[in-house]
Amino acid sequence: MDFSPPLQSARLIKRYKRFLADIECDDGTVRTIHCANTGAMTGCANTGDTVWYSTSDNLKRKYPNSWELTESHAGHFICVNTAQANRLVIEAINEGRIAELEGYASLRAEVPYGEEKSRIDILLQSPDKTDCYIEIKSVTLLEDNGQGFFPDAVTTRGQKHLRELATLSQQGKRAVLFFAVLHSGIERVSAAKHIDAVYNQLLIEAESLGVEILCYKADLSSRQVSIKTRVPFSHL
Known part of the structure; x- marks a missing residue:
């Protein structure tokens, strides 16, 4: 499965309310993205990890960006979108x-x-x-x-x-x-x-x-x- 359009990256600030996460983009702006993972995400959602996210063209979505992958401090890639x-x-x-x-x-x-x-x-x-x-x-x-x-x-x-x-x-x-x-x-x-x-x-x-x-x-x-x-x- 190829990611098309390509994913974008940002730094994880925090995940909260199970379905949401705040991330900091390279330009310093903060945005809220959707998290499709309802699990504990142990080791997959540490502050400072790199978040790779997709963008939907559905104008009805409140949060157009979705968390797809985590790149951990150890350099591991994790697909967190269940x-x-x-x-x-x-x-x-x-x-x-x-x-x-x-x-x-x-x-x-x-x-x-x-x-x-x-x-x-x-x-x-x-x-x-x-x-x-x-x-x-x-x-x-x-x-x-x-x-x-x-x-x-x-x-x-x-x-x-x-x-x-x-x-x-x-x-x-x-x-x-x-x-x-x-x-x-x-x-x-x-x-x-x-x-x-x-x-x-x-x-x-x-x-x-x-x-x-x-x-x-x-x-x-x-x-x-x-x-x-x-x-x-x-x-x-």
């Missing part, structure tokens, strides 16, 4: 970059399913294949030595998705939990049991029932982001 994760995975599947998800005739997004009234991020189908349900999660929490974790806060929504995937697997469907690693410093992924012990336990149970776990890392820069490389998942 709305991009699904687009990136869909792009990667369509371009044949996810070997485990090749060979399906159709791809649909946001399809209603499940006993808890969920919407699956991606549904892959083919006449000769079992339906494949894919739930996508963005991984941006980096701790020591390249170790990434999901989630970065307790997620009841994520817990629900694991229950739904486990049920699908028991019904004979193919169920996939796809961790999209959107932090250039993360080299491997684990469930954050120190943050959400319930999510960790549900993930262990879901995997034992046949839910597949895929982790792919994005190449990130201020010009483009693309999911390309599989990285390991492990239980810690």
Whole structure:
């Protein structure tokens, strides 16, 4: 995914009210931009970090600028716009970059399913294949030595998705939990049991029932982001 028009950069002053951030531009002016990330954004929103933001041509938007990437003091690029994760995975599947998800005739997004009234991020189908349900999660929490974790806060929504995937697997469907690693410093992924012990336990149970776990890392820069490389998942 190329950023067009190109992103602009500024210095982060602060993020607040979950959806807003104040930034200081190179000319010293301060502007408020929209933040599409509702998570804790631990390590992704430190004062002084470089913010890379896009600009919408929608005149009805109160805040025309959107926070897309963080460039941290350590030099890591992080895609903080969680709305991009699904687009990136869909792009990667369509371009044949996810070997485990090749060979399906159709791809649909946001399809209603499940006993808890969920919407699956991606549904892959083919006449000769079992339906494949894919739930996508963005991984941006980096701790020591390249170790990434999901989630970065307790997620009841994520817990629900694991229950739904486990049920699908028991019904004979193919169920996939796809961790999209959107932090250039993360080299491997684990469930954050120190943050959400319930999510960790549900993930262990879901995997034992046949839910597949895929982790792919994005190449990130201020010009483009693309999911390309599989990285390991492990239980810690």
